[in-house]
Amino acid sequence: MDKGFVQFSSLLDNDFYKFTMQHAVIRLFPKAKARYKFINRGKDAFPPGFAEALRQSVEAMCKLKLTIEEKEYLRITCPYLAPTYLDFLQGYCYNPDEVSIEQDGERLSISIEGYWYRTILWEIPLLSLVSELFYGMKGQLRNNDKEVIQITKEKIKKYAELGVTVAEFGTRRRHSYKVHQLVVQALKEYGENSFVGSSNVHLAMTNDVKPIGTHAHEWFMFHAAQYGFKMANSLGLEHWTEVYEGDLGIALTDTYTTKVFYKQFDKKFAKLFDGVRHDSGDAIEFAEQTIKHYQKLGIDPLSKTIIFSDALNYDKVARIADYCRGKIGMSFGIGTNLTNDVGLQPMNIVIKMVEAFPEGDEWIPVVKLSDEKGKYTGDEKMIHLAKTILNIPE
The missing domain is CATH 3.20.140.10 (nicotinate phosphoribosyltransferase)
Known part of the structure; x- marks a missing residue:
């Protein structure tokens, strides 16, 4: 380059x-x-x-x-x-x-x-x-292929020892395409039964692994602009199932906080979707909240999966896996910690x-009110309006 x-x-x-x-x-x-x-x-x-x-x-x-x-x-x-x-x-x-x-x-x-x-x-x-x-x-590009491969090999071996499955989610903040490519190749070679795929379609294709993903926050953000905050989650889910009829069944919960989402994630959606994705806030609290929600609906949490994807590293994954094991299905989408671990400060x-x-x-301003207040994004007046309409405390 x-x-x-x-x-x-x-x-x-x-x-x-x-x-x-x-x-x-x-x-x-x-x-x-x-x-x-x-x-x-x-x-x-x-x-x-x-x-x-x-x-x-x-x-x-x-x-x-x-x-x-x-x-x-x-x-x-x-x-x-x-x-x-x-x-x-x-x-x-x-x-x-x-x-x-x-x-x-x-x-x-x-x-x-x-x-x-x-x-x-x-x-x-x-x-x-x-x-x-x-x-x-x-002048901070890295060319030590062996070092990148070795770091990735060590990580995926440790995740395999934990008995968890891992997907690579690191396109957006990768150090470089070359590092990203080496990481996916190493995950494929050394991942055994632990590495399940990549969010990057090109690298999934070239490495013969599964492309992984469903929808992002913008899907629900747009639905709020079109239909209002009260209807954003339910119509976002309804429209997703209209298009995919049960395929791509992992629902993102935290566009307007998970607490609000679960008020609308009723028995129909909970049965139709294979699971949910955690992207902000405390992972253990989220898992506990999710397990209780499925139990309240009469659904066995072990029949469902949480995809954890919020700034993960080995210690976080180990802590989450220890809590979830035997209670609910789990998998982990790891991004920057895989594709930008080259001895430099990753960009945020x-x-x-x-x-x-x-x-x-x-034109209507759109907002995201994640489970971590520091991650709120959007127009301040619209954030206040959303919190008022959805009864989210200050």
Whole structure:
């Protein structure tokens, strides 16, 4: 890689849930629009010329095309994706005009705007571009393949000894594509029965492992803009089942706090969905709350699964596994700790939907009220309104 330029090699170098959501958006909300913004949680200082280098990398994205081989892979691996969607994806190309990039000293601003079915694919590639460019321009790229492989090998062996299953979720904050590729290869080689797949579709395909993912917070955030906060969770779930009919059955709980979610995650949804994903707040409290919810509905928690995915490392996984074992099914999606463990401080960056434009409406601010207050995102007035409507205490 030229330290001022990063180029993607595949349209599928993205998280699986972006494609599954895109498929659903095309079917249900083809005229909706969305706006996203970059949030630099870690307050990293960007070097001079960063915006220009990022713009160059973004411009190159328009050259990516779904190959015939990739389309056939999706057709066979993901039968729930409609043939019409695969045809659409074969004709899809990124439009760099949807992305605005500015730099003011060491501060970086990125915004995305356009039809939701198009702009939904930008988030993950942009974050990985920012991360790899940042390390490249600071001269901090890592080329010790053996060290990356050895670190990953040791980690997956320890997870196997714990008796847990692990998926790789680290595209968005990876140190580089090369490190990411080495990590997935090592997980596949040494993971035995512990490594179950990757959220990155391209690397899942090239390593012959399962692509993993369902939906993200923006799915429910948009539903709040379209239908109101009271209906966002229930209609988000209803529409998901309308498209996927029971496939891709892991529900994300914390867009408006898990407590609110479980008020609407009734017996029908609890039976239809295979489980839930934990993404914020205390993992043990979440597991306890989830187990009690299933028990209250007369459902055996051991027939369901929690996917834990919040900033995991070995110690956290061991603590969670010790609590959940024999009580409820579990699996772990590990991101940055796998794809950016190279002796540097990983970046803490996100891109979030900030406004939605439902069909026949106007631009409406959207918010996320996770189980960790520090992770609230969005317009302050709208956050207050959501908390008032949903009876979430200050």
